[in-house]
Amino acid sequence: SATLSVVEVEGKPKFDVDKTALLVKELRESFNSGRTKSYEWRISQLKSIEKMIDENEKEITEALHKDLSKPELEAFIAEISQTKSSCKLALKELSHWMIPEEVKTSLTTYPSSAEIVSEPLGVVLVISTWNFPFLLSLDPVIGAISAGNSVVLKPSEIAPATSLLLSSLVEEYLDNSAIRVVEGAVDETTALLEQKWDKILYTGSARVGRIVMAAAAKHLTPVTLELGGKCPAVVDSNINLQVAVRRIIAGKWACNNGQACIGVDYIITTKEFAPKLIDSIRYELEQFFGKDPMESKDISRIVSSSHFARLIKLLDEDKVSDKVVLGGQRDENRLKIAPTILLDVPEDSQIMQEEIFGPLMPILTVENLKDSFEVIKSKSKPLAAYLFTNDEQLKKDFVQNISSGGMLINDTILHVAADGLPFGGVGESGMGSYHGKFSFDAFSHKKAVLYRSFDGDTSVRYPPYTPKRVRL
Ligand code: NAD
Numbered sequence: 001s002a003t004l005s006v007v008e009v010e011g012k013p014k015f016d017v018d019k020t021a022l023l024v025k026e027l028r029e030s031f032n033s034g035r036t037k038s039y040e041w042r043i044s045q046l047k048s049i050e051k052m053i054d055e056n057e058k059e060i061t062e063a064l065h066k067d068l069s070k071p072e073l074e075a076f077i078a079e080i081s082q083t084k085s086s087c088k089l090a091l092k093e094l095s096h097w098m099i100p101e102e103v104k105t106s107l108t109t110y111p112s113s114a115e116i117v118s119e120p121l122g123v124v125l126v127i128s129t130w131n132f133p134f135l136l137s138l139d140p141v142i143g144a145i146s147a148g149n150s151v152v153l154k155p156s157e158i159a160p161a162t163s164l165l166l167s168s169l170v171e172e173y174l175d176n177s178a179i180r181v182v183e184g185a186v187d188e189t190t191a192l193l194e195q196k197w198d199k200i201l202y203t204g205s206a207r208v209g210r211i212v213m214a215a216a217a218k219h220l221t222p223v224t225l226e227l228g229g230k231c232p233a234v235v236d237s238n239i240n241l242q243v244a245v246r247r248i249i250a251g252k253w254a255c256n257n258g259q260a261c262i263g264v265d266y267i268i269t270t271k272e273f274a275p276k277l278i279d280s281i282r283y284e285l286e287q288f289f290g291k292d293p294m295e296s297k298d299i300s301r302i303v304s305s306s307h308f309a310r311l312i313k314l315l316d317e318d319k320v321s322d323k324v325v326l327g328g329q330r331d332e333n334r335l336k337i338a339p340t341i342l343l344d345v346p347e348d349s350q351i352m353q354e355e356i357f358g359p360l361m362p363i364l365t366v367e368n369l370k371d372s373f374e375v376i377k378s379k380s381k382p383l384a385a386y387l388f389t390n391d392e393q394l395k396k397d398f399v400q401n402i403s404s405g406g407m408l409i410n411d412t413i414l415h416v417a418a419d420g421l422p423f424g425g426v427g428e429s430g431m432g433s434y435h436g437k438f439s440f441d442a443f444s445h446k447k448a449v450l451y452r453s454f455d456g457d458t459s460v461r462y463p464p465y466t467p468k469r470v471r472l
Helices: 019-031 038-057 059-066 072-097 135-146 160-173 186-194 206-218 241-250 274-289 306-317 369-377 392-401 437-444 467-471
Strands: 006-009 013-014 101-103 114-119 121-127 150-154 180-181 199-203 221-225 232-235 266-270 322-325 339-341 360-366 384-388 407-408 444-452
Touching: 013 019, 019 121, 019 150, 019 186, 038 059, 038 072, 038 135, 038 160, 059 072, 059 467, 072 135, 072 437, 121 135, 121 186, 135 150, 135 160, 135 199, 135 369, 150 186, 160 180, 186 206, 199 206, 206 221, 221 407, 232 241, 232 369, 241 274, 241 384, 266 274, 266 369, 274 339, 274 360, 274 384, 306 360, 360 369, 369 392, 384 392, 392 407
Parallel strands: 121 150, 121 199, 150 180, 199 221, 232 266, 232 384, 266 360, 339 360, 384 407
Antiparallel strands: 006 013, 101 114, 114 444, 322 339
């Protein structure tokens, strides 16, 4: 609404943090009016999101290009179409999701019936990140609306073009008395986090995840934390090498140039197989990005100069710099780094300690593939773990022994698009999950309701507790 939204700062609209409490109050009033709870309101807002995307595909693609040089097709497949299908699914399934779930009752409560009623939590906050800045902002918002909440979205300041676009599109297409965008960085997020929310869904680093959770704890606000980690890909030798390598490339360099939370962080394979694997990656990379990947239009740039500097520091660390077997080229002015492979970097190197989140790919070698389990288990639990093999026993052992947010055998990334699967981390990679029905659940309270009649009242439960009754 015009009363509080923005003030002009250096020609750029900026949220006035002093008005944060007022913003939340407004949204709470809308929620308390009951409007957002109705099926009709939820459907109308979801339809508006669909329309908003349909009518602005070009603008969205342009914003993603400005922020990340994101190739058009990648922007379409990974962000626009994913967001749309999430919206379509909610539109199709919402009436079923909203139906209370009948559950069995026991002899203790006889006669009775019981159901689980999904009710909206209230006023919720979604804090988003920059790597898939459109999808990762709107997808949780779709869940929050589906569940009947008022919602504030705080997109990432590191993807400013998408943030600005989201802010103006939401203002234009959605019910602003219940759905708002607050743009900004640390100050704005800090001001938002001081408020009492009924749920916070945060996507980003574990460092800030801790700040979010600490702020939420003050109000006993539940959180879903969508964090990251070092996602391993274990590669066996008994595979269709070309298909596996293409899928690894699709889950690294053709996925935002490695700047993806479920992107392959590092590979583990056997000493014997590594040279063959590297040759194949070299060959397929050339098929995808040409002889000089630095000039390819099909690969995103690094998002910012600080992330560029961080990646170069990982690459140029003394104990690592002589391990480069492919790539290594960089261009600071254009924030580009070529697809880079490093073989057998030491375990204590920085590149093996932190999430890489970029186009550098260490390959670790082991004598026996089973040894890879110990390497993975020595690190924090990752958001995704990948295995390429035709060995059924190895698949079973991997699923049973490796703990990760999600898991995918013989491919990368795609589990994110399986509607029936929850998407979320475990341990350092996060808590809670969303996607499809799980998004609805993430923003709902599961209210337990027991119905009794006045019939069949027994006196056994009532005092006085005579010995005879107690025995009963
Ligand atoms: P980030 O934590 O720096 O920023 C994310 C959000 O937090 C932004 O909106 C930012 O404004 C806000 N923020 C930053 N500093 C803050 C502070 N001090 N106080 C309050 N808010 C603050 O994370 P990032 O660099 O944008 O994201 C990278 C990380 O996100 C990686 O670890 C990656 O794996 C993870 N990630 C996870 C998912 C997922 O779905 N699980 C998706 C994408 C990225």
